[in-house]
Amino acid sequence: MGFPENLLVAEERVALSLHPHWKRLVGAFLFTLLVVAAAIAGVVFTPWQIVRYVILGVALLLLIIYPLRRLIGWATTHYVFTTHRILLRSGVISRKGRDIPLDRINDVSFQHNLFERMLGCGTLVIESAGEHGQIVLKDVPHVERTHGTLYQLVEQDDSRAGA
Structure with missing residues (x-):
């Protein structure tokens, strides 16, 4: 099941769309x-x-x-990083969703132990200026690359907002 593109706003493009790592299965x-x-x-x-x-x-x-x-839980869990926000979606019957605008992100960090490094996954921690504060995404594939992509998106969003 792919990510529904109709959730995107005008001029927004998907930079990265992920499911949790296969280790969850x-x-x-x-x-x-x-x-x-x-x-x-x-x-x-x-x-x-x-x-x-x-x-x-x-x-x-x-x-x-x-x-x-x-x-089914794995297949319907989406971590989507766009040029404007992060979209988190999960579930089939009972759906959960969360959107975090890039301009609300204060800090992005990752962690992975030796086993996770061997598998190529880890935990991505996003500090948000919103109500909920910290978002912890476990079992993110290629967590270091994902961290770098997200950091780059936040920087581009900051420069776009400043222009």
């Missing part, structure tokens, strides 16, 4: 493998047909509840 993937392996073992080693159907039904239910929900 690792737990759901491992859970899926475990459930599938347990279901196969249960079906193979159970002599009663009705129990096999129950095992398959429970496995299907578990796969729908956790991994599919995580996948």
Whole structure:
């Protein structure tokens, strides 16, 4: 699911559009493998047909509840950096959104540990002059590059406002 371009205002362009890093899906993937392996073992080693159907039904239910929900949550979470603002969107049925104008951003920092550096992700921290203050975006892919892009966008916005 792509980011809806109709949310942009005139003369606004997308500089960077991201989903959270794929590491958010690792737990759901491992859970899926475990459930599938347990279901196969249960079906193979159970002599009663009705129990096999129950095992398959429970496995299907578990796969729908956790991994599919995580996948949909990941796919519908957007971090969008434009020439005018940052747009944060998430959810399908219950939607959450937040827009931060670039001229309200006071500070941008990032952090990532060794494991996150190996995976190429990290946490982006944005200090805003708004009501909510600090925004913490976890599992941002290429966090250093994203930090640099955001810093550049803020600087360009400052120079455009000053002109």
